[in-house]
Amino acid sequence: MMISELTLHHRTLHLNRFPKKDKETLQAWDAGDEYIINYMEELNLSAPKNILILNDNFGALSCWFNQNHNVTMMSDSFISHQATRTNIASNQCNEIRILNTMDEIPNKVDVVLIQLPKNNRHLIWQLNQLRKALKSEVPVIAVNKARDIHTSTLKLFEKHLGQTQTSLAWKKHRLIFSQANSSTPIEYRDYTGWNVPEHDIYLDNLPNVYSGESLDIGARFMLEHLPVETKIKHVIDLGCGNGVLAIKMARLNPGIKLTCVDESFMAIASAKRNLAQNLTEEHDIDLIANNCLDDLNIKNVDVILCNPPFHQQQTITDHIAWQMFCDAKQILKPGGQLLVIGNRHLGYDGKLSRLFGKRNVSVVASNKKFVILQASK
Incomplete structure (x- = not known):
C-alpha cells in the first residue's frame, strides 16, 4: 500500500504523485529527498534563506522548505510543476515561485538543492547556468542514488561548476x-543540431529533449509509415519531442492543422524552432506543454501520433501510455486514427484492444524491435 505521509523532525506532509491515481503504489518522494531534508535540518539555518530547488520531482522539497524559507523551484517537467502546485495547496504551504529550466536563475540565491536529472546534457546545462549566476560562496547540494553517482558525474560538477566532494551513502x-x-x-x-538526411530534416534539440543527440530508432521507423490522406485536417503529435514526426506529417499532408504536446518545456521550445525552420508552407500550429491531453478543449481530431514514454522520472510505468490512449479516444472523431509505436514487448496491442475493441486495432508495420499499431475510433 502506498504511503502518502512524509513524517520527519516532528512534522508531517501529505504528498501525492501527479497525476493522482486510484490504487497508487508509488510514493511522491524518495530517500534522496529525506537525505537532503535531514542534512539541511541539522544545519539549523537562520531563516529565511533564498533556496533554489532544481528538478523537484513531485514537490516534496518545495513543500518542506517553504515553511521557513523563500523557495524557487525550477524544472523542465510540466508534471513536476503541477505536482508541486497541487502538494503545496493540499498542505496549505506558502506560495513559491515556479520556473522552467530555460528561465534565468534568480538574482538572490543562498542555497541550491538539486535532484539530479536523468539526462547528463540537462545536468551540464543546469551546472553552467548556476556557474554563471551564483556567487562562489553559495553551497550547491545535489542528491541521487549512490549507484548513479559515478566518477564521471563528479567530474561534470568540477568541470562545469567548481570544487566538489561527496557524502557517505545513506539509504x-x-x-x-x-x-x-x-x-x-x-x-x-543551448542547442545540439543534426540532420536526418533521408528526410531532408534538420533538428535542433535543447538539452532535455528525448533522444536529443540523434534520431531515436522508434521515430525513424515511424517516419516511414505516416498516413497520407486528403481527408486529414487535424493531427496531434502526442509526446512530440523535437517535432520530427509533426514535420514529416505536415510535409506529407499540406495544409493540416498541427497540435504538438509534450510535458517537457524544452521539447516544446525545440519543436517550435524545428517546425519553423523545416516547413516552407504556412500551417496552423499549436504547441502545448501539458500532461497528455488533460483539459484541452479539442474535439474531432483525425489522426493522433503517439510514441509513449514508459517511465516517469526514474520509475518504469505504463500509466502514461494508458492515459495517452484514453485521452486520444476521447478527442478523436468517429473513424479517426491513433497511431502508436512501441517496443514489441510492451504489449500495447492488448491495451488498445481493451479500449477501442479488438477488431478496430491493426498492425501497420513491425520489425524485430518495434511495432506500429493503428486504433480506429
Missing part, C-alpha cells in the same frame, strides 16, 4: 557538495 543515496568557483566558466551551446 542507498549520496549527496554531492559543490560550489560555483571553477576558474574559467565553460560556454555551453
Whole structure:
C-alpha cells in the first residue's frame, strides 16, 4: 500500500504523485529527498534563506522548505510543476515561485538543492547556468542514488561548476557538495543540431529533449509509415519531442492543422524552432506543454501520433501510455486514427484492444524491435 505521509523532525506532509491515481503504489518522494531534508535540518539555518530547488520531482522539497524559507523551484517537467502546485495547496504551504529550466536563475540565491536529472546534457546545462549566476560562496547540494553517482558525474560538477566532494551513502543515496568557483566558466551551446538526411530534416534539440543527440530508432521507423490522406485536417503529435514526426506529417499532408504536446518545456521550445525552420508552407500550429491531453478543449481530431514514454522520472510505468490512449479516444472523431509505436514487448496491442475493441486495432508495420499499431475510433 502506498504511503502518502512524509513524517520527519516532528512534522508531517501529505504528498501525492501527479497525476493522482486510484490504487497508487508509488510514493511522491524518495530517500534522496529525506537525505537532503535531514542534512539541511541539522544545519539549523537562520531563516529565511533564498533556496533554489532544481528538478523537484513531485514537490516534496518545495513543500518542506517553504515553511521557513523563500523557495524557487525550477524544472523542465510540466508534471513536476503541477505536482508541486497541487502538494503545496493540499498542505496549505506558502506560495513559491515556479520556473522552467530555460528561465534565468534568480538574482538572490543562498542555497541550491538539486535532484539530479536523468539526462547528463540537462545536468551540464543546469551546472553552467548556476556557474554563471551564483556567487562562489553559495553551497550547491545535489542528491541521487549512490549507484548513479559515478566518477564521471563528479567530474561534470568540477568541470562545469567548481570544487566538489561527496557524502557517505545513506539509504542507498549520496549527496554531492559543490560550489560555483571553477576558474574559467565553460560556454555551453543551448542547442545540439543534426540532420536526418533521408528526410531532408534538420533538428535542433535543447538539452532535455528525448533522444536529443540523434534520431531515436522508434521515430525513424515511424517516419516511414505516416498516413497520407486528403481527408486529414487535424493531427496531434502526442509526446512530440523535437517535432520530427509533426514535420514529416505536415510535409506529407499540406495544409493540416498541427497540435504538438509534450510535458517537457524544452521539447516544446525545440519543436517550435524545428517546425519553423523545416516547413516552407504556412500551417496552423499549436504547441502545448501539458500532461497528455488533460483539459484541452479539442474535439474531432483525425489522426493522433503517439510514441509513449514508459517511465516517469526514474520509475518504469505504463500509466502514461494508458492515459495517452484514453485521452486520444476521447478527442478523436468517429473513424479517426491513433497511431502508436512501441517496443514489441510492451504489449500495447492488448491495451488498445481493451479500449477501442479488438477488431478496430491493426498492425501497420513491425520489425524485430518495434511495432506500429493503428486504433480506429
